[in-house]
Amino acid sequence: MTRIAYVLDAFPAWSETFVLNELLEMQRRGLEPWVFALDEGEQGVSHPGVDEVLPRTAYLGPRAGGWTGLLEASGALLTRPGGWMRTERWARALGPPYPWLHRATAPVAKRLQALGISRIHVHFGGPALRWAVLMARESGIPLSATLHRYDLFSRPLPELRAVEEGVDFWVTVSDFNKRFMTERLGLRGEKIEVLPCGVDTQYFSPAARVEVRSGKILTVARLAEEKGLFYLVEAAHQLRTQGHDFEWIVLGGGPQKEAVEDAIRDRELQGRVKLVGPGNSADVRRHLRESRVFVLPSLSEGAPISYMEAMSVGVAVVGTDVQGVPELVLDGKTGFLVPPRSGRALAEKIGYLLENPGVADRLGSEGRRHAVSNLSLRVQGGKLAGMWQDSRSR
Known part of the structure; x- marks a missing residue:
């Protein structure tokens, strides 16, 4: 069986169902994914499905090397001095923290070889990528990496161009991202593949026996600055002022929870906007099936899976025209896009859909067709597996 090692910053995570779904899809394809995570x-x-992956999950942590790593590094220096020294020189050229990480990754690289891992793949260009490039270099196993949003626009590694030498190819989730990677970060366009993460269109599907609640609005998002949640509160205030009857459910947790709760109280919207905390995939699907509109007021986005899940269930979406979103949400066909930082613009489109359920149904049906045809997890998983295969045959 072909074994793939996923190196991740953390596993599992509430907001990263797309990683879990990709692991499960690779498993369905007859591959055996192993997870090496820096944090629990x-x-x-x-x-659903996380228990299937946890038995093949190892946690590295900041002290994974320790004395064991030092002994493994010494053994590698004695048994294959040429290869070990080449990696060591590369690590020193990259600068801190790579020399220390080289020692820490020695036992991990040895374990990858013992497991017969044929490919290393990383999600996000953060700390896990630093570990992975050295694990790949030390073990001789090819490496690929999917870059998303914050790891490109907010906190890109300053040494991305330098570590590109150790990456077989990059994957990113939108054409906008690819242009940013080449024009702003200086990465090589020929090494970049564009592939949005997929959605399980069988699991996230409409349910004939579930009645849509005419005034229910849903947002699924991490409660963080880039999600624009204060504009959500402003939009809710506008909708109430206009006389709309609605209930707005927000699924998610994060650092801005208390600040958003304060904003809801300040606008006296406690009975209208409800923060219900993080939910699992079953919670998201249940709420989507009951909702008339899905809303994401983001200030920055790559290609968020929450849009894909909403469209797959057949819910009309209202989002913001930022970065890669127009490639995912087709304005006027699968939903509406408005300028970011405008609660008034959000309220206008949401109110229109609440008043015109037939339009919302039409947009939702088009969104479902678009998701099944272009964003299916099975299709996207097959494309990624094909990229791995093509890379081996080059």
Whole structure:
């Protein structure tokens, strides 16, 4: 069986169902994914399928090397001095923290070889990528990496161009991202593949026996600055002022929870906007099936899976015209896009859909067709597996 090692910053995570779904899809394809995570992630994550992956999950942590790593590094220096020294020189050229990480990754690289891992893949260009490039260099196993949003626009590694030598190819989730990677970060366009993460269109599907609640609005998002949640509160205030009857459910947790709760109280919207905390995939699907409109007021986005899940269930979406979103949400066909930082613009489109359920149904049906044809997890997983295969045959 072909074994793939996923190196991740944390696993499992409430907001990264796309990683779990990709792991499960590769498993369905007859591959055997193993996870090497730097952190144990969040407590209580209960997404369906996570228990299937945890038995093949190892946690590295900041002290994974320790004395064992030093001994492994010494052994590698004695048994294959040429290869070890080449990696060591590369690590020193990259600068801190790579020389230390080279020692820490020695036992991990040895374990990858013992497992017969044929490919290393990383999601996000953060700390896990630093570990992975050295694990790949030390073990001789090819490496690919998917870059998303914050790891490009907010906190890109300053040494991305330098580590590109150790990356077989990059994957990113939109053409906008690819242009940013080449024009702003200086990465090589010929090494970049564009592939949005997929959605399980069988699991996230409409349900004939579930009645849509005419005034229910749903947002699924991490409660963080880039999600624009204060504009959500402003849009809710506008909708109430205009006389709309609605209930707005927000699924998610994050650092801005208390600030958003304060904004809801300041606008006296406690009975209209409800922060219900993080939810698993079953919670998201249930709420989507009951909702008339899905809303994401983001200030920055790559290609968020929450849009894909909403369209796959057949819910009309209202989002912001930022970065890669127009490639995912087809304005006027699968939903509406408005300028970011405008609660008034959000309220206008949401109110229109609440008043015109026939339009919302039409947009939702088009969104479902678009998701099945272009964003299916099975299709996207097959494309990624094909990229791995093509890379081996080059």
